[in-house]
Amino acid sequence: MEINQIQLDALKEIGNIGSxxxxxxxxxxxxxxxxxxxxxxxxVSFEQVAGIVGQLDAPQAVVYxxxxxxxxxxxxxxxxxxxxxxxxxxLFQTEExxxxxxxxxxxxxxxxxxxxxxxxxxxxxxxFSGIPLQPSVPALAVDMAGxxxxxxxxxxxxxxEHVLFIDTQITGIPQIEGQFIFLPDAGSLKKLLGALGV
Amino acid sequence: MSTVINxxxxxxxxxxxxxILMTAGLGSCIGICIHDPVVRVGGLAHIMxxxxxxxxxxxxxxxxxxxxxxxxxxxxxxxxxxxxLKAKMAGGAQMFSFPGKPPxxxxxxxxxxxxxxxxxxxxxxxxxxxxxxxxxxxIHFDVSTGxxxxxxxxxxxxxx
Numbered sequence: 001m002e003i004n005q006i007q008l009d010a011l012k013e014i015g016n017i018g019s020x021x022x023x024x025x026x027x028x029x030x031x032x033x034x035x036x037x038x039x040x041x042x043x044v045s046f047e048q049v050a051g052i053v054g055q056l057d058a059p060q061a062v063v064y065x066x067x068x069x070x071x072x073x074x075x076x077x078x079x080x081x082x083x084x085x086x087x088x089x090x091l092f093q094t095e096e097x098x099x100x101x102x103x104x105x106x107x108x109x110x111x112x113x114x115x116x117x118x119x120x121x122x123x124x125x126x127x128f129s130g131i132p133l134q135p136s137v138p139a140l141a142v143d144m145a146g147x148x149x150x151x152x153x154x155x156x157x158x159x160x161e162h163v164l165f166i167d168t169q170i171t172g173i174p175q176i177e178g179q180f181i182f183l184p185d186a187g188s189l190k191k192l193l194g195a196l197g198v
Numbered sequence: 199m200s201t202v203i204n205x206x207x208x209x210x211x212x213x214x215x216x217x218i219l220m221t222a223g224l225g226s227c228i229g230i231c232i233h234d235p236v237v238r239v240g241g242l243a244h245i246m247x248x249x250x251x252x253x254x255x256x257x258x259x260x261x262x263x264x265x266x267x268x269x270x271x272x273x274x275x276x277x278x279x280x281x282x283l284k285a286k287m288a289g290g291a292q293m294f295s296f297p298g299k300p301p302x303x304x305x306x307x308x309x310x311x312x313x314x315x316x317x318x319x320x321x322x323x324x325x326x327x328x329x330x331x332x333x334x335x336x337i338h339f340d341v342s343t344g345x346x347x348x349x350x351x352x353x354x355x356x357x358x
Contacts, residue, residue: 047208047257057334059351101351137296139295141332146224147293147333148225148294148334150225151291154226155294
């Protein structure tokens with residue numbers, strides 16, 4: 001669907017409030033300063049979506065949370081491996097090196113990060129829009145970012161020609177960086193915009 | 199001097215010797231490689247979904263059952279003989295597992311099946327496949343030799 005400037009601004013605004021909540025939650029969890037950038041809203045063809053993850057076969061830790069409720073969608077966090085390791089270490093209050101590819105404790109810690117951030121994001125979204133939304137159980141993959149993204153995009157066995165998503169950069173002091181994207185499912189965008197009165 | 203030609207999601211490219219076709223970060227998607235060893239030309243298609251369901255709209259390169267046929271035409275136009283064409287494929291992983299999800303929804307497996315069927319239908323032998331698992335693949339296809347190099351992050355590198 002075509003969206004106009006007012007609708008775009010409304011989406012940016014809910015993205016902004018949602019990611020603000022998510023940043024606060026992460027900051028509390030990790031006991032360090034976390035900033036999230038003012039979100040961008042992108043409408044691109046699916047071929048171009050891959051561009052958001054940078055180098056397609058660079059390894060990243062990706063937490064994927066399906067959003068359920070009246071306006072379902074997908075919430076995805078991308079963390080470069082060193083950032084993900086720092087977060088897992090911070091959660092376990094250890095400086096021991098850990099291997100995200102095999103350490104199940106570290107993997108579940110990252111899923112928990114995703115869960116808490118998405119929950120906070122959705123609480124804000126629900127308060128703002130009045131549409132009840134809940135996170136599903138988070139899933140984690142540590143592998144090539146492009147491979148993980150394609151699996152998320154086509155998970156349901158369909159793919160729209162154009163994809164709209166809200167995109168926020170995460171920066172933690174020190175040494176954490178990541179990216180959060182929220183993709184409303186095809187029918188959800190209309191509902192969200194309707195609920196926002198635009 | 200060979201050039202490495204990058205093939206994006208839902209796209210295909212064809213090439214002549216000595217060029218290399220590559221696609222990075224295949225997850226559930228599949229890279230289909232077809233080549234003629236004599237004329238030394240070939241193509242690589244990066245498909246995302248099994249079928250256009252007879253109702254093709256938008257980008258036809260994203261479906262196994264439409265992309266292969268389009269690419270085949272272009273490979274033949276480069277001077278290949280259909281009798282000599284051989285195929286290989288890689289990809290079709292399942293990057294996430296969700297407990298309780300029925301296997302019918304595993305899109306990677308469905309993609310691999312669709313490619314196999316389509317190759318059978320148009321009569322191109324599938325020589326070898328490296329599909330499935332739960333990891334991404336970056337592939338380089340040498341249209342001169344038909345060698346397909348597969349790189350992963352945790353599961354090594356191989357040539358098929």
